[in-house]
Amino acid sequence: MATQTKTIRVTYSKSAIGYKKDQKATIAAMGFKKLNQTRELADTPAVRGMIRKVAHLVTVEEK
DSSP states (O other), X not given: OOOOOOEEEEEEOSOOTTSOHHHHHHHHHTTOOSTTOEEEEXXXXXXXXXXXXXXXXXXXXXX
8 A cells, every 4th residue: 555645835936046055055955946946845844844944935835
């Protein structure tokens, strides 16, 4: 029986220019390369922490 993992739709909505290097690294670690790009990420505590760190740069949609 396969387990269904919940996903979160995250959109990179504001540029990281002018923000700290660790925030830019978090955006890159989430897989974003361009502005307004959308990714579906697994709903895990690690991903939630990354979203919390750059919440001012991304928009999140619960699925």
